[in-house]
Amino acid sequence: YRKHEKGSMKSGWATMEEIPILRPSPKEFHDPLIYIESVRAQVEKYGMCRVIPP
Helix, strand or coil, X not given: CCCCCCCCXXXXXXXXXXXXXXXXXXXXXXXXXXXXXXXXXXXXXXXXXXXXXX
């Protein structure tokens, strides 16, 4: 166990980013699996996203 100096380590909450929230059109969401594959590259770095279906 090693103590960290005060302020030397950022809190996990401080480094978190909000996840993307996607609102596809009915046309885009006609086939949900194809839609998810189409946005995968955009959201992959976040590890998750929220999709609000039409």
